[in-house]
Structures are given as structure tokens and as C-alpha cells.
Amino acid sequence: MHSNTSDLLHLVPADFPSAWNRQIEPTLINHEQVIAWLETDLDHQLHFSPGLIVITTRRILARIAGDEHWQAWHYQPNMKLAYQDHAGICSIELSDTSARLARWYCTLSKQQAADQLIIHFIRLIDALDTQAALPAKGMAEQASSNQNTAGNDDSSEAAYAHHDQEATSTPPSTWTLFRLWRFARPYKWQLFTGFMLMLGSTAAALVPPYLTMPLMDNVLIPYQNGHPINVDLVIFYLSGLLGAAIVAWILGWARTYVLARISERIGADLRTTTYEHLLKLSQAYFGGKRTGDLMARIGAETDRINLFLSLNLLDFATDVLMIVLTVIILVSIDPWLALITLLPLPIIAWLIHLVRDRLRVGFEKTNRVWAEVNNVLADTLPGIRVVKAFAQEVREIERFRAVNQRNVEINDRVNKVWALFTPTVTLLTECGLLVVWIFGIWQVSQDHITVGVLTAFLAYIGRFYLRLDSMSRIVSATQKAAAGTKRIFDILDHVSSVPEPVKPVHLPAIKGHIELRNVGFRYGTRRVIQNFNFAIEPGEMIGLVGHSGSGKSTLINLICRFYDVTEGAILIDGIDIRSLPIADYRKHIGLVLQEPFLFFGTIAENIAYGKPDASRKEIITAARAAHAHEFILRLPYGYDSLVGERGQALSGGERQRISIARALLIDPHILILDEATSSVDTQTEQEIQGALDNLVSGRTTLAIAHRLSTLQEANRLIVLDHGKIVETGNHAELMACQGHYYHLYQSQSRSPDNEESSVEPGNLSDIRGNRV
Amino acid sequence: MKLSEYKLERNAFGRVVAIGKDQIYESVIPVRAFPITAADEGVALVDGHGHEVAWIDNLVELQESERTLIEEELASREFMPEIKRIDKVSSFATPSTWQIQTNRGETSLILKGEEDIRRLSLATLLITDSHGIHFLIRDRLILDHHSNRLLDRFL
Ligand SMILES: Nc1ncnc2c1ncn2[C@@H]1O[C@H](COP(=O)(O)OP(=O)(O)OP(=O)(O)O)[C@@H](O)[C@H]1O
Numbered sequence: 070m071h072s073n074t075s076d077l078l079h080l081v082p083a084d085f086p087s088a089w090n091r092q093i094e095p096t097l098i099n100h101e102q103v104i105a106w107l108e109t110d111l112d113h114q115l116h117f118s119p120g121l122i123v124i125t126t127r128r129i130l131a132r133i134a135g136d137e138h139w140q141a142w143h144y145q146p147n148m149k150l151a152y153q154d155h156a157g158i159c160s161i162e163l164s165d166t167s168a169r170l171a172r173w174y175c176t177l178s179k180q181q182a183a184d185q186l187i188i189h190f191i192r193l194i195d196a197l198d199t200q201a202a203l204p205a206k207g208m209a210e211q212a213s214s215n216q217n218t219a220g221n222d223d224s225s226e227a228a229y230a231h232h233d234q235e236a237t238s239t240p241p242s243t244w245t246l247f248r249l250w251r252f253a254r255p256y257k258w259q260l261f262t263g264f265m266l267m268l269g270s271t272a273a274a275l276v277p278p279y280l281t282m283p284l285m286d287n288v289l290i291p292y293q294n295g296h297p298i299n300v301d302l303v304i305f306y307l308s309g310l311l312g313a314a315i316v317a318w319i320l321g322w323a324r325t326y327v328l329a330r331i332s333e334r335i336g337a338d339l340r341t342t343t344y345e346h347l348l349k350l351s352q353a354y355f356g357g358k359r360t361g362d363l364m365a366r367i368g369a370e371t372d373r374i375n376l377f378l379s380l381n382l383l384d385f386a387t388d389v390l391m392i393v394l395t396v397i398i399l400v401s402i403d404p405w406l407a408l409i410t411l412l413p414l415p416i417i418a419w420l421i422h423l424v425r426d427r428l429r430v431g432f433e434k435t436n437r438v439w440a441e442v443n444n445v446l447a448d449t450l451p452g453i454r455v456v457k458a459f460a461q462e463v464r465e466i467e468r469f470r471a472v473n474q475r476n477v478e479i480n481d482r483v484n485k486v487w488a489l490f491t492p493t494v495t496l497l498t499e500c501g502l503l504v505v506w507i508f509g510i511w512q513v514s515q516d517h518i519t520v521g522v523l524t525a526f527l528a529y530i531g532r533f534y535l536r537l538d539s540m541s542r543i544v545s546a547t548q549k550a551a552a553g554t555k556r557i558f559d560i561l562d563h564v565s566s567v568p569e570p571v572k573p574v575h576l577p578a579i580k581g582h583i584e585l586r587n588v589g590f591r592y593g594t595r596r597v598i599q600n601f602n603f604a605i606e607p608g609e610m611i612g613l614v615g616h617s618g619s620g621k622s623t624l625i626n627l628i629c630r631f632y633d634v635t636e637g638a639i640l641i642d643g644i645d646i647r648s649l650p651i652a653d654y655r656k657h658i659g660l661v662l663q664e665p666f667l668f669f670g671t672i673a674e675n676i677a678y679g680k681p682d683a684s685r686k687e688i689i690t691a692a693r694a695a696h697a698h699e700f701i702l703r704l705p706y707g708y709d710s711l712v713g714e715r716g717q718a719l720s721g722g723e724r725q726r727i728s729i730a731r732a733l734l735i736d737p738h739i740l741i742l743d744e745a746t747s748s749v750d751t752q753t754e755q756e757i758q759g760a761l762d763n764l765v766s767g768r769t770t771l772a773i774a775h776r777l778s779t780l781q782e783a784n785r786l787i788v789l790d791h792g793k794i795v796e797t798g799n800h801a802e803l804m805a806c807q808g809h810y811y812h813l814y815q816s817q818s819r820s821p822d823n824e825e826s827s828v829e830p831g832n833l834s835d836i837r838g839n840r841v
Numbered sequence: 842m843k844l845s846e847y848k849l850e851r852n853a854f855g856r857v858v859a860i861g862k863d864q865i866y867e868s869v870i871p872v873r874a875f876p877i878t879a880a881d882e883g884v885a886l887v888d889g890h891g892h893e894v895a896w897i898d899n900l901v902e903l904q905e906s907e908r909t910l911i912e913e914e915l916a917s918r919e920f921m922p923e924i925k926r927i928d929k930v931s932s933f934a935t936p937s938t939w940q941i942q943t944n945r946g947e948t949s950l951i952l953k954g955e956e957d958i959r960r961l962s963l964a965t966l967l968i969t970d971s972h973g974i975h976f977l978i979r980d981r982l983i984l985d986h987h988s989n990r991l992l993d994r995f996l
């Protein structure tokens with residue numbers, strides 16, 4: 070046995086899962102080598118349980134939970150291993166020419182390993198067919214290294230998902246507030262100044278009660294005992310009082326001003342940073358978030374944090390300082406009395422602790438509900454035409470009322486806790502005052518303290534309890550701010566799923582050669598594009614054809630890098646687009662979307678969106694090329710007419726032409742037209758097409774159109790079906806081979822009326838455009 | 842097409858006629874491309890159907906006679922009074938009636954809501970009154986102090 074182990078080390082790669090090592094070793098026969106494997110995680114009934122599929126030099130072995138023994142199939146020519154996935158479950162089927170031999174399942178997390186397994190299997194079978202020798206070792210190494218990378222990817226994704234989950238399930242801790250320090254750091258010296266001012270003003274505010282003590286003992290009490298009033302002493306004490314008040318006033322003013330200034334800046338930085346970060350996140354992030362929620366976060370919640378910093382936190386710090394200083398003074402005057410005075414403090418602290426947790430959860434809920442209210446608004450208002458068209462106003466009002474009602478309910482619940490809290494604190498402080506009176510009078514009667522000391526004490530604790538009261542109020546503000554901070558940092562912590570390259574490669578000029586290599590893509594678990602391989606030469610015009618939902622727009626999203634491919638790579642001039650700086654890369658692309666979007670501003674500004682410093686001449690040239698010039702001149706203010714929200718309403722076709730002009734103005738090397746002319750009539754389309762033909766020359770162009778006649782000029786047409794390429798070739802070739810394209814074309818030319826009517830739904834695309 | 846290929850004339854009906862080498866356009870209308878931001882740059886002559894007949898990059902490059910003709914024509918069609926001074930506003934809440942001095946004389950306008958004041962650029966404002974007439978404030982900064990103070994309440 071022992072002599073065998075060195076052999077076995079050869080047979081099983083080092084990174085083979087150790088749990089399976091013992092079980093696989095006895096099964097291997099005659100120097101059979103393990104090449105690739107797949108750890109499955111589902112059994113035949115789709116319950117979670119571990120299993121293993123192994124590809125060796127001779128056989129395919131499998132052992133799924135519940136199997137007593139390894140099942141094995143020797144390789145035969147024409148054996149097939151096929152992969153399918155649906156709704157997050159992959160199935161792998163082994164079949165020969167006559168029947169299915171086996172089927173295994175795993176979750177999508179194993180998908181990359183499964184692909185590897187199949188690639189190796191195919192190579193082995195091919196090799197079997199050609200009777201070639203197997204470069205087994207090299208392949209095994211490659212397999213394992215591939216598996217390694219796949220594994221790494223998985224763990225990082227998993228870690229990320231975990232992070233997300235964690236973030237949503239725990240209520241925000243007050244400690245989140247300390248994360249704001251990142252924004253405060255630039256102002257630390259000003260903050261320090263503010264703090265010193267605060268210390269000064271608080272200390273000054275504590276002087277007057279202190280002076281009541283000698284005023285009482287040295288002036289008033291002696292007078293009662295028959296001594297005349299010492300006017301000099303009175304003047305001295307009273308001017309002390311006045312002076313302290315004035316100093317406190319000046320310092321207090323400076324403190325509030327300095328700190329409020331800083332907090333305003335911190336708030337602005339916070340808002341801008343969040344917005345900046347948000348805009349750099351990928352399309353996928355925006356797909357998953359609702360506009361209203363994001364708006365609430367950046368708008369209302371940064372404001373709340375700001376308010377907290379400028380008012381509540383300031384008050385809180387003053388309160389704490391005041392309390393600490395008061396305690397010091399009280400103890401220095403009379404420790405026993407001080408002890409009695411401070412009696413309610415621990416009780417209040419305990420109360421705060423009790424209430425805080427409930428409030429925290431409650432406030433986070435209110436924030437979420439508030440975002441929900443915003444969401445309803447952000448949903449309905451841009452889609453108002455649909456709402457009115459289907460006469461659903463009442464329903465939308467109901468929906469709004471419902472979330473608003475929830476808002477009220479949740480706030481009610483929070484307020485219930487809250488309402489009880491403040492009066493309780495007040496009651497406690499009143500009781501405290503009572504105790505001090507009782508103890509104080511007793512002490513005075515025993516001649517332990519003077520009347521002056523008692524008066525000073527009462528003056529101090531008046532302030533002291535007032536502070537406690539206001540401090541308890543801050544609990545709610547703190548919790549609100551903590552909840553807001555957490556939601557802001559949710560955005561800031563999110564890493565774009567389309568990351569900027571670590572070591573960017575700079576392309577000064579691009580030729581426009583695009584290559585898609587083995588590209589696969591899925592939205593979540595849904596596979597939309599698979600196994601895409603094709604190359605576009607510089608200057609070529611490619612038409613993408615396929616039925617609705619076949620993945621054309623998705624392909625364009627990938628080429629523009631709105632999403633990153635899940636498999637394979639997209640290369641531009643031979644360089645992976647993931648290694649180019651994103652903004653640099655997109656500058657080379659002129660994109661006209663299926664749903665044109667105009668910003669609020671003049672038409673000229675909208676056309677010049679991608680090149681804000683464009684001259685008027687350039688703008689007009691671009692508009693002419695897009696056949697927008699004449700209709701623009703017909704508007705009351707020409708190129709100065711306002712469009713977009715609240716602006717001049719434009720038809721769907723007019724908007725499309727403006728967005729074509731926008732794309733043409735930046736003079737891109739790559740022009741992408743996603744249904745760019747779907748909302749204009751056939752004649753205008755032909756005119757635009759004519760203009761485009763001039764502009765297209767020399768540029769790599771990708772055009773999508775449902776109206777196939779639009780694409781006849783294309784050098785090559787790529788016909789998609791369910792995310793796969795089914796045919797390529799130019800119009801004539803594809804017509805000749807009578808396949809997919811031929812049928813599509815036939816069905817269109819047979820019913821030209823249908824074609825024409827597709828001009829009408831300009832309104833539909835209007836609405837879609839609004840909703841982007 | 843450049844204007845130099847046409848000869849412009851006013852016919853007996855007072856319409857502008859563009860006479861080209863092989864075509865005559867009865868009643869062409871000059872249209873400014875950027876009436877607010879660059880009034881003299883880019884003027885198109887369009888025919889009755891709104892199709893562009895000729896394009897003028899800048900009015901200054903025209904001959905005297907043609908320029909006057911076009912400017913006359915533009916002036917007869919353009920109505921966008923420029924506000925020179927705001928004398929009085931009836932209230933700071935909308936709707937509000939403003940007594941104003943414009944380059945076309947003294948008048949009043951009714952502002953329906955703050956959103957009818959549009960910022961075209963930092964200093965240029967376009968105000969739409971309740972009848973849809975546009976009033977222009979070309980440069981806020983050169984308005985007098987009194988007008989600016991009134992205006993400021995609505996921005
Ligand atoms: N953000 C997304 N999340 C999930 N699935 C999506 C997303 N966008 C598109 N899909 C799905 O991907 C598939 C391909 O969509 P795509 O937009 O690429 O189709 P298309 O070929 O452009 O269709 P059309 O001609 O109607 O524009 C569709 O089934 C669609 O439902």
C-alpha cells in the first residue's frame with residue numbers, strides 16, 4: 070500500500086478535495102489519472118447534499134449522496150456531456166448515441182466548474198475519436214488552476230452577498246456615526262477650535278450659580294443678621310455675574326457659528342460624495358434599486374445627518390460638558406450633597422438604554438417607509454400618462470394612501486415609546502430636586518452647610534436636570550442619524566460590479582475592431598447570452614436581428630460595459646475592455662438607445678450632452694445629419710427651446726432624432742444604434758438612413774432594427790435567437806439560405822400594414838423614455 | 842445651401858421671395874436657430890412647409906439690402922419683450938401681477954407660478970406670463986437694484 074502512495078499522488082492532483090481523496094483512490098485502476106472534477110451540491114431529488122463527478126483518463130465517475138458505490142462509464146466515441154440551467158439549477162446529462170446514461174444536478178455556484186468539466190470531457194472524447202495521445206498532466210494542471218480561479222471568484226461573491234445580508238438584518242448601531250469621521254477629518258482643526266470655544270462658553274455659563282453662594286453667605290445672610298450691606302462686595306459679585314454672562318454669550322455665538330459652518334460643509338461633502346459614488350455604480354445597481362429610495366437617501370437623509378451634526382450633536386456635547394463640569398463643582402463644594410443630587414442619573418442612563426434599542430429599530434423602519442413613500446411618487450409621476458390613459462388615478466391614490474398610512478402607523482409606534490420617555494425623565498428629575506431640598510434643609514438645620522451652598526446647589530441642579538432632559542431628547546436624534554448614516558454608507562460601501570481596472574491600459578485612438586470571445590451573460594440566474602463568438606472589423610456595419618427578447622440590447626449593454634460579461638471576454642483592438650478606464654472607453658462609443666432620454670435643458674444642450682464645448686456649428690451639423698434640424702427650426706425658440714421634464718413636449722420620433730444627433734456629435738469610432746429609428750415614419754427613417762450611411766463609413770457600426778429593411782445595407786447581419794447566434798451573413802446570403810432570417814423577412818414583407826402601424830406607438834416609447 | 846445662390850426680394854404682397862438658379866420660392870420665412878443665446882448666429886430661410894431653403898451662418902456677412910430685408914421680416918414675427926425694469930409686483934405669492942418696463946414699452950404681466958420663470962443661463966431668465974407671452978431678462982446682473990430685489994423673491 071505504502072509503495073503505492075507516491076504513485077497515487079501522481080494520479081490525483083494536489084488540490085483534489087481531500088474529503089473525497091480516500092474514496093476516489095481505491096476506485097482508480099491501472100494508473101488512471103484524475104483530470105477534472107465537479108463537486109455537486111444537489112442530489113437527484115434536488116435536496117442539498119454533496120456529490121462528486123470525476124473525469125479521469127478513461128472513465129467518468131460519479132457518486133452522489135445515497136449512492137453506495139461509484140458509478141462509472143467508460144468513454145465511448147460520440148458520448149455527450151451536456152449542460153443546461155434553469156432557474157438557478159444546473160443539470161448535467163451524460164448520454165451516448167442511443168440513450169441518456171445519467172443526470173446530475175448542482176446549483177449555479179458550480180456552473181464554472183461544470184463548464185470546465187465539459188470542456189475537458191469534450192477534449193477527451195475528441196481525442197478518443199482521433200486516437201491521439203492524451204497530454205493528461207498538463208491538462209489536469211490547467212483544470213485545477215481554472216478551478217482555483219473559479220473558486221476564488223465564488224468566495225468573493227459569497228463574501229459580498231454575506232455582507233449585504235448582514236447589513237440589512239442588524240439595526241444600525243450608534244457606532245456607525247463614527248464612520249462620519251471620514252468626512253470630518255478635513256475640518257479637524259476647525260473642529261478643535263469649535264470644541265475649545267464650547268469648553269469656554271460652557272465654563273462661563275457655570276460661573277453665575279457659583280457666585281450666588283458668596284452673594285448669599287457674605288451679603289444677604291449677614292444683612293438679615295443686622296449687618297449693613299457691603300455695596301462694594303455687591304458690585305463686585307454682580308459685575309462678575311454680568312461679565313460671565315457676556316463672555317458666555319460671545320463664546321456661545323462663536324461656537325455655534327464655527328461648528329454649524331463645519332457641519333454644513335460636512336453635510337455637503339457627504340451628499341456630493343454619495344452622489345458621485347452612486348453615479349459610478351454599474352447599471353446593475355440601478356436596476357435593483359428604486360429611484361425614490363435613492364433620492365430619499367441622498368436628499369432627506371444627508372439632511373437629517375447634517376441637522377444632527379449641526380444642532381443635536383452640538384447640544385449634546387455642550388450637555389455632557391456641562392454635566393461633567395457641574396459634577397466637578399458640586400463635588401468640590403460638598404461631596405455628600407453632590408452624591409444625593411446625582412442619584413437620578415444612573416436611573417436615567419438605564420432608561421435611555423432601555424428605550425434606545427426600540428427607538429433605533431423604529432427609526433430605521435420609519436426611514437424605510439419614508440423611502441417607500443418616495444418610491445410611489447417616483448414611480449407614478451414619470452409614468453403619469455400611463456396612469457391617466459388607463460384611468461388608474463384612484464388606484465394610485467390608494468397606493469399612496471396605503472404607504473402613507475403605514476408611515477403613520479410606524480411613527481405612531483415609535484412615538485408611543487418616545488412620548489413616555491421624556492415625561493419619565495422629567496418626573497425623575499423633579500423627584501431628584503425634592504430629595505435635594507429635603508436633604509439640604511436637614512443639612513442646613515444641622516449647620517453642616519450654609520444657606521448659600523444650598524442655593525448654589527439648587528441653581529446648579531436646575532441647569533443640570535434641564536440638561537439631562539435635553540440630553541435624553543438627543544437619543545432619538547442620534548438614532549435617526551445613525552439609521553441615516555447606515556443607509557448612506559450602504560451606498561458608499563457598495564463596490565461597482567463594473568470595476569475600474571487596477572492597472573488601466575490607455576488607448577489613445579481606437580480602430581474599432583471588436584471581438585467577442587466565448588461571451589456568456591446572465592441577469593441574476595437567467596442566462597440571456599451564451600457562447601457568443603464573433604469579430605467585427607473596423608468600419609464594418611453589423612446588423613443585429615432577432616425577435617424581441619432575444620438579447621440584442623443585452624449584447625449592446627455588454628459592449629458598452631454597462632454590465633460585465635459573466636463568461637468570456639470582449640476585446641477592442643485586441644484589448645479586453647475590462648482593462649480600459651471606463652469613461653475613456655465609452656467616449657469612443659456613440660449610443661442611441663431604444664428609449665431616448667432628454668435632460669431638462671435646451672435642445673442645443675441636449676445635443677451637446679456628450680461634448681459640452683461643441684460649437685453651434687457642430688451642433689447644427691449633427692442635427693442636420695440626424696434630420697432634426699428642420700423640426701427644431703419649427704419650434705418657437707429653435708435650438709434654444711427647452712425640452713425634457715417641464716419642457717417642450719416632443720414626439721417619440723423627434724426625441725429619437727435628437728438622441729441620434731447627440732451620438733453623432735461626439736464623432737465616435739463605434740456607433741451603436743439600438744432601434745434608433747423605430748419611432749419615425751418610414752420616409753424619415755430612409756432620410757436618416759441616408760445621412761447615417763455617410764457617417765457610418767469609417768466607423769464600426771452596430772445597428773438593431775425590427776424593421777429589417779433598415780438593415781439591408783449592413784455588411785453582415787447577425788441573427789440571434791434566445792441569446793445564441795443562429796445565422797450570419799449579408800442580406801442576400803441569408804435570404805438565399807432560407808433560414809431564420811428568411812422567415813423573419815418574409816413575415817414582415819407579407820404584412821406591410823403591420824410594419825407601418827409600428828410607427829404609431831411613438832407614444833408608448835414616450836412613456837418608456839420618461840421612465841428611464 | 843448658401844444664401845449667395847439666391848436673390849432675395851420682397852414681392853407685391855409683401856412676402857419675401859427667394860429666387861435661385863432653377864427654382865423660385867415664394868414667401869420664405871427667416872427663422873433664428875438660437876433666438877435667445879445667439880440671435881444673429883444661424884438664421885435659416887424656410888419655405889411654407891418648414892423645409893430649409895437656405896442657411897445663413899451670421900447676419901453680418903450679408904449685404905446691406907438683404908440684411909435689412911431679413912431683419913425687417915424677423916422683427917415683424919418676433920415678439921419677446923425684454924424686461925428692463927420691474928416697477929411693482931402685486932404680491933410675492935403667485936399668481937402675481939408685475940408692472941414692468943420693457944424694450945417695447947410699459948406693460949404688466951401675470952405670473953402664474955414660480956416655475957414659469959426659467960433659467961436659460963446663469964444670468965438669462967425667460968418668463969412666461971399667463972397668456973403664454975415670453976418675456977426675456979437678458980442679463981439679471983444689469984437690472985437695477987430695485988428690480989433685482991423683487992425678482993429675487995421669486996427665484
Ligand atoms: N435588467 C434585466 N434584468 C433581468 N432580465 C433582463 C434585464 N434586461 C433584459 N432582461 C431579459 O433579457 C432578455 C433579453 O433582453 P434584451 O433587452 O436584450 O432583448 P432585445 O433583443 O433587445 O429585445 P427587444 O427587441 O424587445 O428590444 C429578455 O428576456 C429580458 O427579459
Ligand SMILES: [Mg+2]
Pocket residue numbers: 621622623663743
Ligand atoms: Mg432591445
